[in-house]
Amino acid sequence: MKYVLMYTSRPDLDEAVPAERQAEVYQQIFGWFEKYGATFVDSGAELQGAHTATTVKAPADGGGPVVVDGPFTEAKEMIGGFSIVDVPDLDAALAMAREWPALVFPGVAVEIRPIVDHGEM
Template sequence: MRYAMMICVDESEAGTTTESSDDNGMQEIYAWFEKWAGAGKIADGGAELQSVSTARTVRGAGADRSVTDGPFIETKEAVAGFVILEAESLDEALEVASTWPGLSYPSVAVEVRPTVDHSGDMG
């Protein structure tokens, strides 16, 4: 089964690290991907997202459609990226997610959710 692993951060904490620690953090993330891809647990590498300041939200359709700046979520945390995991169970997906290197920062959280498979619905 596939699970979405969403990496959530408090963007107000951005910029509080040094360039050296950022480089080390990226090396840890690359090693994490290498480890779990080799174990067959990464179904899709996902993507890192730009800041919420670049986001736009669409609501409604047709004449009722509106586009606004930002996500306007009532939370400090925003999704900064995602990975699609392949795991036998939610517990296994949580085991993989709990090793995410960014969890050493207090402003980082990882949310894991099963995905819905619509592949049989297309024909």
């Protein structure tokens, strides 16, 4: 089954992590991607910070779509990147996600979502 892994964190908490510790975990993240290399359908992307986000929203009352500064949600958690994996089942995806190196930091989470299967083309 194919899943999207969404790597999220709390930017306000990330700031408190010393730079050298961050670099250390970044190295581990490279190792993690190498370890699970075979499962990636698409290694996805690491996203620029939420302060760079621009959102197009449906209008509240009539009119056209509205462009606003900032991410789509007011939540403290931000999606920092994503990948697409193809693994046998949810347990396999969970086993990978549990080893996501950034989980040593408070506020970090990995959301796992199955991808809608539109059938074999």
